[in-house]
Amino acid sequence: MISELRNEFHGLPVVEFPIDTAPAPVQGPVAWRISVPTYDAPMEWPEAFEKFRAAVDPASxxxxxxxxxxxxxxxxxADIVAALTAAAGELSALRSLFIGDMTFEDCEISWIVQSDVTGLLSAFPQLTHLGVRGGTQLALHPVRHENLRSLVIESGGLPADVVRAVAASDLPGLTDLELWLGTEEYGGDSSAEDLAPILSGEKFPRLTRLALSNSDHQDAIAAAVAAAPIVPQLHTLDLSKGVLLDTGAEALLAGQSLTHLESLDLHHNYLSDGMRERMRAALEPSGVRLDLEAGNADEDEYDGTVYRSVAVGE
Incomplete structure (x- = not known):
């Protein structure tokens, strides 16, 4: 559940663009948040964007x-993507873009209807950071982009076609990849096999931070990561927010060394106390920052079946 809006985006403070008044002067570069109410909006987003373009120098x-x-x-x-791509010539300095910064009060993450975002990467060849929230109707086609350094897709259920498109894309500058894979209940139908091109280490030669999180098959992902050729080049590994059991943690301990990592994030997990102690004993003496907090990971049992959930579903 997303309960707070972003107040910072890639080192820049987020400033809300007022759709009904003139914007106040800002000091230095900012990340402009352009938004309309999700209920009873006085205008559509593209109209708010037109107001923004008229009030703020797009080239800045x-x-x-x-x-x-x-x-x-x-x-x-789709209309938002179209409006942004149509204005690409004016937005010559744009380097960071996030689509869908909404809390659960605006719209639950699994309800956000996205669209094909491939055109954004084609229209903005200098873009370095792209983030998207919501997996419903999200589409991406394999693309080459020379300058993208980080790609973040947050979802309660990420379609397998999108995962495969990311894995098939040519992103030689990518250093940070974060995928919230989600659950099948909300459209997350990918498997660990779909991640193989990413884990091979051949696709993204500069990747140093990898997050494959929020999955209900986190154990299978952990097992794949444990033997993945990409791991030695990483300094940060994030397998958090999912249904990680002792089986997955055991695979990580039995696999290749993780002691070179600066950080291993496993928060929101279903590990036993004994496994947490084993993880700490294996990694913390080497200086790995290890997050093993269970957080809101709760188990429910009904009719003999134990139910476990990811951190961010609906």
């Missing part, structure tokens, strides 16, 4: 955070 804009749009649970982000 380094970062845009797209917040809510009218009825995002029924209306896709």
């Amino acid at each position: 804009v380094q970062a845009i955070v797209v917040g809510g749009w009218s009825e995002p649970y029924d209306t896709s982000s």
